Amino acid sequence: MTEDPSPGQPIPPQVPRVWAVGGGKGGVGKSVVATNLGVAVARLGLRCVLVDADLGGANLHTMLGVSAKKGLASIFNHESASLNDILIPTGIANLHLVSGAQALLDMANPKHAQKLKLLRQLFAIDADIILIDLSAGSSFNVIDFFNAAHDPIMVVAPTPTSIENAYHFLNAALHRRFMQAVAKAEVTELAKKALADKNANGLHSPRELLRYLCHEHPDAGSAIGSMMAGVRPKLIVNQVRREEDMHLGDQIAYACHDFYGVKLEYLGGLRSDDRVVSSILDRKPLQATQPACQFSTVIEGIAMRLINRDREAQHG
Numbered sequence: 469m470t471e472d473p474s475p476g477q478p479i480p481p482q483v484p485r486v487w488a489v490g491g492g493k494g495g496v497g498k499s500v501v502a503t504n505l506g507v508a509v510a511r512l513g514l515r516c517v518l519v520d521a522d523l524g525g526a527n528l529h530t531m532l533g534v535s536a537k538k539g540l541a542s543i544f545n546h547e548s549a550s551l552n553d554i555l556i557p558t559g560i561a562n563l564h565l566v567s568g569a570q571a572l573l574d575m576a577n578p579k580h581a582q583k584l585k586l587l588r589q590l591f592a593i594d595a596d597i598i599l600i601d602l603s604a605g606s607s608f609n610v611i612d613f614f615n616a617a618h619d620p621i622m623v624v625a626p627t628p629t630s631i632e633n634a635y636h637f638l639n640a641a642l643h644r645r646f647m648q649a650v651a652k653a654e655v656t657e658l659a660k661k662a663l664a665d666k667n668a669n670g671l672h673s674p675r676e677l678l679r680y681l682c683h684e685h686p687d688a689g690s691a692i693g694s695m696m697a698g699v700r701p702k703l704i705v706n707q708v709r710r711e712e713d714m715h716l717g718d719q720i721a722y723a724c725h726d727f728y729g730v731k732l733e734y735l736g737g738l739r740s741d742d743r744v745v746s747s748i749l750d751r752k753p754l755q756a757t758q759p760a761c762q763f764s765t766v767i768e769g770i771a772m773r774l775i776n777r778d779r780e781a782q783h784g
């Protein structure tokens with residue numbers, strides 16, 4: 469771990485923390501956000517590893533301007549034993565990349581055992597913050613990486629289609645969490661029965677189902693309640709053009725709490741900025757070349773907030 473941070477520098481977490489950036493829609497800016505957040509974390513003095521888990525469309529190496537000879541594929545092929553062996557320096561102090569390039573087509577849909585192996589390896593990377601960039605969509609593979617992270621971060625753009633996909637993504641992620649909690653509390657049958665006749669039982673949301681389970685089986689209900697209370701998805705709205713869209717995050721957070729009883733934290737809005745597009749053409753993250761611009765300042769603020777959240781989580 470990083471030692472003796474200077475005054476004003478954040479203190480690294482005691483154990484590595486995993487952040488995952490996802491969101492249903494393609495092209496909303498997940499990779500832009502992940503890359504620039506990674507640079508921000510590194511600039512704050514914490515050791516960060518960016519992991520490109522978009523095996524069908526890896527492009528973090530391009531955004532960082534590095535060549536990716538070895539990547540996640542070599543773990544699937546058993547060419548490399550550990551992700552720690554394939555860290556690529558990015559030219560930015562404290563920042564390394566695990567590339568998703570060179571992956572074969574079938575690697576985008578790993579089998580269950582491969583997925584578990586990869587998850588174990590991700591949590592064993594030698595860094596302070598491990599930041600995973602996920603692919604678009606709401607498949608179980610994407611959702612499982614999103615849900616496994618300490619800080620699952622959803623990126624949404626303020627367009628009707630992106631918002632629609634974001635709700636679908638959130639629904640898929642929270643439903644999977646909820647049903648896993650139900651299974652752990654050993655009340656799957658009770659939940660299934662209640663859902664089979666949900667209209668008669670007046671169940672229109674997972675929140676109401678939880679209330680029902682608490683009534684029918686208080687111990688299981690409170691166990692599920694505490695498991696779901698620990699779920700804290702985060703949200704970033706990207707490519708904002710209209711002032712009113714800065715409030716979109718609050719609306720999604722409200723809907724999430726109303727439907728699931730889950731507190732979603734809105735981390736902030738990022739404006740649409742031509743410099744972001746130029747930075748991709750130049751293959752140099754904006755956070756590295758123009759750390760004082762508005763986009764970079766907001767990203768740095770979000771990185772600080774997440775690091776502080778991680779410290780609060782570790783210290784209870």
Ligand SMILES: Nc1ncnc2c1ncn2[C@@H]1O[C@H](COP(=O)(O)OP(=O)(O)OP(=O)(O)O)[C@@H](O)[C@H]1O
Pocket residue numbers: 493494495496497498499500501522525602603604706707708738739740741742744745748
């Ligand atoms: N804040 C921004 N301002 C201007 N343009 C942006 C911004 N964020 C993203 N973009 C544009 O959106 C494009 C897509 O971004 P990015 O590749 O990060 O999306 P993605 O969600 O990772 O896509 P995919 O689902 O295909 O992985 C970028 O190439 C850039 O042109």
Ligand SMILES: [Mg+2]
Pocket residue numbers: 498499500522601602603
């Ligand atoms: Mg991407």
